[in-house]
Amino acid sequence: MNPVKIAPSLLAADFGNLQRDVEIVNQSEAAWHHLDIMDGLFVPNISYGMPVIKAISKFATKPLDTHLMIMDPDRYIQTFADLGIYMLTVHYEACTHLHRTIQAIRATGMKAGVALNPHTSVELLKDIIGDLDLVLIMSVNPGFGGQSFIPNTYEKIRTLKKMIKEQKASALIEVDGGVSMENAAKLIEAGADVLVAGSAVFKSEKPSETISKLAHAAVS
Ligand code: DX5
Ligand code: ZN
Numbered sequence: 410m411n412p413v414k415i416a417p418s419l420l421a422a423d424f425g426n427l428q429r430d431v432e433i434v435n436q437s438e439a440a441w442h443h444l445d446i447m448d449g450l451f452v453p454n455i456s457y458g459m460p461v462i463k464a465i466s467k468f469a470t471k472p473l474d475t476h477l478m479i480m481d482p483d484r485y486i487q488t489f490a491d492l493g494i495y496m497l498t499v500h501y502e503a504c505t506h507l508h509r510t511i512q513a514i515r516a517t518g519m520k521a522g523v524a525l526n527p528h529t530s531v532e533l534l535k536d537i538i539g540d541l542d543l544v545l546i547m548s549v550n551p552g553f554g555g556q557s558f559i560p561n562t563y564e565k566i567r568t569l570k571k572m573i574k575e576q577k578a579s580a581l582i583e584v585d586g587g588v589s590m591e592n593a594a595k596l597i598e599a600g601a602d603v604l605v606a607g608s609a610v611f612k613s614e615k616p617s618e619t620i621s622k623l624a625h626a627a628v629s
Contacts, residue, residue, distance in 0.1 A: 413593075414440035414603040415624045416474045416583070417616070419465065420456060421554045421607030427461075430611065431468045437620040441474040441495070443585070443605045445554075448479035451503050452552035459488065466493050474603075476524060476585065478551045479503065483510055490517035498522030498545050498583075501529055511540050522583070526551065527559050531569040538572055541580040543603070549586030554607040558587030563599045570600035590619075593626035 417439050422430035434442055444462060449455040456478075466473060472495035479485070482499040489497050497519045504510045507523065514521040522543035525531065527550060534544060546565050549556035566582055573580055583603035584596050593604060604623055613619040 413597050413601065413624060413626075414581075415620050416441040416443035416603055416605045417610040417620060418443040418445055418554065418585075418605050418607035420445045421611040423611070424457075427464065428468050430616075431465055433616050434620075435468070435470045437617040438624045439471060439620050440603070441472045442469050443607075444473055444475045446475060446477050446479060447552060451480045451500065452478045454552045459492065462492050462494075472496065474498070474583075474605075476545060476605075477503075478524075483513060486510075486513050486517060486519075490519050494519055496520045496522055496543060498524050498543060500524045500526070500551075501533065502526055508537060508540070511537065515540075522580075524551075524585070525565075527561070531565050531572065534569070535572060535576075538576055538578045538580055541578070543581045543583055544569060545583040545585055545605075547586055548584050548588065551586070555612075556587055558589070558592055563595060566596065566599040566601055588623075590622060590626065593623050597626060 447456040520542035524545035548562040581602040585605035588606045589609040
């Protein structure tokens with residue numbers, strides 16, 4: 410089994426000390442920095458935008474995993490490419506022409522992901538899974554950090570893993586929302602490749618140690 414990747418979500422970082430918190434991730438066992446972009450329309454919250462991403466990218470030494478919770482994300486694909494984003498993930502529910510959006514992301518050289526809200530079935534991806542680098546399964550309703558994990562997520566991961574295998578696709582499965590030491594091992598066992606963690610990392614006493622513990626979580 411490949412080691413799980415940990416992507417700490419900077420949404421839970423101390424924005425007054427953003428550089429310090431980005432450096433914590435740089436120095437840790439994390440694989441990626443997870444950036445949450447919200448527009449106040451697709452989700453009932455606004456997080457941060459281009460100037461802040463630009464500042465983060467100046468200090469970040471790991472790939473930027475960017476989760477767009479915005480309507481009509483096609484408008485900003487080139488802007489995100491210019492900012493040096495590694496993985497650009499759009500929401501299934503926010504794209505009318507998802508196939509076109511995915512092609513447009515890949516044409517810039519970025520990797521392309523699709524995120525699913527808790528109510529959206531993974532089966533809906535069966536005609537596009539071969540074109541995806543990543544599927545992000547939301548394990549809370551998007552918009553806020555610090556919410557409780559939705560247990561139905563395990564079954565969604567298993568179903569998606571099966572679909573990926575059957576189609577010989579290579580998309581990674583990322584889980585986002587309420588991830589902690591309570592559920593990390595079970596998520597890995599179900600087939601998760603990437604775990605996003607905000608509160609569990611940044612609200613802990615030693616964020617770097619928490620990242621290591623999550624990275625090495627395994628069913629005993
Ligand atoms: C929620 C975001 C998450 C969030 C996770 O809409 O997509 O990435 O930061 O935060 P925690 O880990 O606190 O649930
Ligand atoms: Zn996210």
